[in-house]
Amino acid sequence: MCAMRNQSLRAHLTQRLPKKILRLLRQVGALADKQGVALYLVGGVVRDLLLKRENWDLDLTVEGDGIAFARLVADRYRAGLAVFERFATARLAFPDGLKMDIATTRRESYAQPALLPTVQPASIEEDLSRRDFTINAVAMQLNSLQFGRLLDPYGGQRDLGARMIRVLHAGSFQDDPTRIFRAIRFEQRFGFRLERATVRLLAQAAATNLIQQLSGPRLKNEILLLCAEHDPVRAIARLGQLKLLRFLHRRLCYTKNVKRMVAAVPKALVWWARRFPDSAIDRPIVYLMALSSESGPAVVATMIRRLALSREQAKRVNTGGRRVDYALKRLTDKGTARPSQAYRLLADFSDEVLVLLLAKQVSKQQRVGLNLLKRRLVAYMKNRTIKTALTGRDLQAMGLEPGPEYKTILEKLLDARIDGIITTEADERALAYRLLKKSILVDRIS
Ligand code: CTP
DSSP states (O other): OTTOOHHHHHHHHHHTSOHHHHHHHHHHHHHHHHHTOEEEEETHHHHHHHHTOOOOOEEEEEESOHHHHHHHHHHHHTOEEEEEGGGTEEEEEOTTSOEEEEEEOEEEEOSSTTSOOEEEEOOHHHHHHTSSBGGGSOEEEOSTTTTTOEEOTTOHHHHHHHTEEOBSSTTHHHHOTHHHHHHHHHHHHHTOEEOHHHHHHHHHHHHTTHHHHSOHHHHHHHHHHHHTSSOHHHHHHHHHHTTOGGGTOTTOOOOHHHHHHHHHHHHHHHHHHHHOTTSOOOHHHHHHHHHTTTSOHHHHHHHHHHTTOOHHHHHHHHTOTHHHHHHHHHHTSTTOOOHHHHHHHHTTSOHHHHHHHHHHHHHHTOHHHHHHHHHHHHHHHHHTTOOOSOOHHHHHHTTOOSSTHHHHHHHHHHHHHHTTSOOSHHHHHHHHHHHHHHSGGGTTOO
16 A cells, blocks of 8 residues: 555545545535635545545545535535534535535644643644544545545555554643544454554553543543444453553453453344344443443442433443343243243343343353243244233223222233233233232222
């Protein structure tokens, strides 16, 4: 790659772009000519063009007023526009679904480490110099005459060729500690290595309290992005190796069992996706649950708060815990024979917890129990679509007084349906009457 001549590199970069995107980029390049501003495609998308990897996150940057240019593009293409004045950036949503970010080339100053920077306009070279790693400090010009010209002032191509993650300056991790996690993410994603000085700087930054100063949403974003990678297992192991897991919680138990469980998650996810393609899983949450599976409820609760998980995510993580072990024990026991028993054990769990359950069993390497569990999960997923024909209103019409009996009876009806003991509405009514008669509340019923 390093040896590529500029002309052939230009052809290579532009040929790899899908036609639709190439046409759009040429058009916005021509628009930039008219405005007399220099326009660049920048960062990860250029890196991935060089790596021949697909990535159509279009990040553009303007040497000039980025927001004014974004308004012009939005106008021309009838694209939706969101402007973030403070960061001198704008996001466009084109009618055909394409998204594009447009920024102003800037220098950034960090009033305090770990906080978001303040920005001032600057040249493209300065803009590239404030970025995280050499491989991301690359740009491709879009103006008509220079279309496809690569700007690589800090050795991005060299490091892509050497498969190396390297910071641009010694203060990079201090400026922005999220880069600690980004470094690991890119290292694992591309199978690269952290360059020697970069590992040292990373370890130094990790040994301070910089990461503690990151806001919850920023830390969460990094952790979840890491867990959303194609193969998060190695990335998580690397977090462990670099002693970074303590930033989730300083008493997080990262034991052998936890490692085995994390390593079993991909298998569980693959099985789930094959069996239940319509039931999408929040994969990062499963990894987070696996990671905290041997930590006590207080540790998990603090971790949830630290990561500022949304209520929905927190609920998913929380439904794990000890009940998972109990459910697993019963579900891998031949004695738990009735489908309704499995249903009751699983009914309160999110699908993410079901995957976790499976991962836990995979990690135990007990084939018989695993097969039994898989069969029961398949049956459960079918059974949970079953509904009773009768509702509370029907029970009311039968004369049942208000009270907890409603729930009990409806559950019994559902269990009987699931177990195939009853199949019709008439069966349900008959069973409901029998149950009502037993109930002390309804001795008035004939
Ligand atoms: N960037 C940076 N420091 C950060 C985050 C981002 O310097 N902490 C710069 C990098 O140049 C990066 C670009 O902003 O390439 C865009 O950021 P983002 O979209 O997060 O990164 P990508 O490199 O596109 O990563 P991914 O492939 O995971 O989307």
